Amino acid sequence: MTLASSMDRPARGRSRPRVGRDFVAALAKAIVAGRYGEGSTLPREQDLCAEFSISRTVVREALKVLESKGVVRSRARAGTLVRPRAEWNLLDADLLDWMGDAVVDADLLASVLEARRAVEPFAAELAASRASLADIAALHAAWEAMRDAEPGDDDAFTAADAEFHRILLGASGNRVFVQLSGVIDAALTRALDRANRSVESHLHTVEVHGRLVEALRMRDGAAARAASDEILDTAARDISEFA
Template sequence: MTNTDGPILPPDGRESATSVREWILSTLGKRILCGHYPEGAALPIEADLCTEFDVSRTVLREAVKMLTAKGLLVSRKRAGTLVRSASNWNRLDADVLSWMGSLDPDPVFVRGLLEARLAIEPASARLAAMRSTSMDLATIEAAYHAMRTTPTDDLAGRIAADVAFHIGILEASHNPVFAGLGKLIKHALEDSFRLTTRTTESYSRALRAHGDVLEAIRLRQPDIASERMRALVDVAMVDLLHHLAMVGTDSPGEQALASASEG
């Protein structure tokens, strides 16, 4: 939601960084993603950033170059280094996904992810029903069991089990593209479930839907598995829209999402 005092700076993260460059890269990246440096705005001048981070111009320029390659920044003559519009950000970049995971979920991106899942996951469930091995089924069943038995107050545990369930099905499709996507979007799925796993009622409904998908895969019913997976992702979409209706649509991104839903 919009903060009247401006976006809150994300955690420093220096202690967990493996290098100074990684620390600067992640700090600047998170500041861009959370809106501390707004789209179209110029970054602080190089000298000020070097002073803030206590680093050389060379180290800072390397970080800026990497952020540029990820679509977050662009250099303009006489204008400096500018933050690009969100539509240009490479949100499937592994670093960007990791940074997003440490910030509040972006409802617009979560909606986009759900729409992508509607295209991908029913197909992966169909293939899993045809190709899954006994080991694949054991992995999916273990994730479902964890979803059922994780305490209600352990949201992180529930989310981890939910992610494992979906990635398990993507890998059980034995389609290398689907399997690769599962590993790539792990952080994005966690963000999605943080927004859509909100109440006991919605979680119970989603849990039943997960069980239905598992049963169809176990019984080797490709068409039914595909239909049930689509229904499962639809549940998440309904939960997301319900969440936005409950909290309001103060931010520009959430307003755009709500307008698209009404349309």
């Protein structure tokens, strides 16, 4: 059953979210599913209270959460409007979770890849001279987790892949890159997941990540940058399979 149909069922047959966070997620998913389109006005507070059997406090807090994420805008005497999707904070982990495949489209995947191309090769080059032995050991452990993931266990592979890139940015010693890692982490994980699920084998991905670890061990900045570039080229090919 789709989200839209589940929210449109008669009240008697619906499992009503009673916890604030559940209501935020339900309302966000209804917006994503198109029940409330861009530029439309959400139902009045009292109507939402009645539909979901929740208090006005829960409704108001939920609307504040969605407003903080750029999804809606509250205006005096005009109600709460759904903002254009282009204005939503698409790097927000909650939004990515609520939106699911509705947001993980070719455009977002390409945008994440462009951001990675602007940052990761230089971060890898910096890490070749700045990474501590502990950083390199952690990167190697993440690579081993990628290598040892069971065939078909894309969740485990993606988790290790995402951890690899988080460690790499941290190992660069650049504080801005570290902050950036936290900002784009959810979107990066989604992009890696989609790319990893687009191919039958991860052997080449594992191989090139291993070359990056070895380049850091050898303190070879040029080789580290080259390996990072190849990782991104591989990601681009994998994403093209999705598109």
